Every structure is written in structure tokens, then in C-alpha cells.
Amino acid sequence: MANILVVDDEHGIRDLLWEILNDEGHTVELAENAAQARAARLRERPDLVLLDIWMPDTDGITLLKEWSSTGALTMPVIMMSGHATIDTAVEATKIGALAFLEKPVTLQKLLKAVEQGLARNNLRKTVSLPMASSQIAEAFSAPVVVAATSDAGPVSEQRFMLDKPLREARDEFEKAYFEYHLAKENGSMTRVAEKTGLERTHLYRKLKQLGVDLTRGKRSS
Secondary structure, three states, X not given: OOEEEEEOOOHHHHHHHHHHXXXXXXXXXXXXXXXXXXXXXXXXXXXXEEEEOOOOOOOHHHHHHHHHHOOOOOOOEEEEEOOOOHHHHHHHHHHOOOEEEEOOOOHHHHHHHHHHXXXXXXXXXXXXXXXXXXXXXXHHOOEEEEEEOOOOOOOEEEEXXXXXXXXXXXXXXXXXXXXXXXXXXXXXXXXXXXXXXXXXXXXXXXXXXHOOOOOOOOOOX
């Protein structure tokens, strides 16, 4: 499973894609404009991006060009639009887009495009990784200890095993990360959202998906 960024200025489409992809087991981040997309790309390092072409501030083609020219196009990008021409679709693929989906996007075409995009991304990662020696592999099988300390907050120590699937390891780290901040902020979703840079709604969805106990950090009355 993967981390997918959905960029679309239409609230209904964002929610629909979130529900579909979340049901498939993916972690889904949402952005309604280019500014949010830039921030999410830096923060989340998505495995794949679904990018709308027509947006009010910066259109998807311009954002795609920006990522391509700055070396930030390190993930497959699937363009979406209900009004784009053939020329626009061709231009997007020349810039570096993997595919183009016409709105309204059908479930079958969406899932097929996402599957192909993630397969290409996994292949790219595999090819770019150097061959690891037995010593390196052995070292990665040992637990990594991550400690978080704060003068005012709790001290948290977590052990993470790197010799496991990426999704599983990432979920463990994210769960520990959010549990730490919830404990530090006494369960305040507002303060945790500010600390982690997530919108409150997105934060709640992520915590629910990770299985985080939202009552752990709250003080007893």
C-alpha cells in the first residue's frame, strides 16, 4: 500500500477519491490548490500524485512543470480533468505525467492507473537502490531506537524494525509520532494539528486509520 496525494479544488471529488483509495488500503493526503500540494509533497513524500489540471491559483500543468524543472518530480503523477483537450493531455505526458484521466473518473480506470503508477514507482526505487552487502542487511534487521524528549512533555522511546515492508514500518513510526504529540499536548487535537502541520480533519482521519487511541493523551478529570 502507498501514500497518495490527491490535488483537486473540488471538495466532492477530493472526498470521493479519498474514500475509494482509503478503502484500497492507501494513506491519502488531500490538497485543494498548488500551495497545499507543494507543502504536502515536501511533508509526506507521496508515492503517487493525482493532480487536477484546472485549479484557481496555479493550474496542474504549471505545477507539473515546476516539479519537473526543480527535480521534484520523483513520483508518478496522474493528471485529471473534465475539460482538457488532447493537446493538453499530450503536453502533460511530455512534461512527465504518467497518465491522464478524464472526469468523471470511473472506478476501474482510477484503480488501474493507480496500480500502474505504483508499480512503476516501486520499480524505480528498486533499480535506484545499490546492492546491499550482507553486513548492511544484517544491521538493518536490528531494531532502531528513537527517543523523543522534552523539558515540559513526556519522554518517549520507540523501537522500530527496518527489516519489514515499507508501509508497515512507516505506519508504526507515524503511530508512535502522533501518540507522542497527543501525550505532549494532553490530547488537544488543535495543538497537535498545529505542531504536525496537518489540517484537523486530515489529522483525525490519519489517527483513525493508524488506530491511535485518542483518549491516551487526555488528562483525567
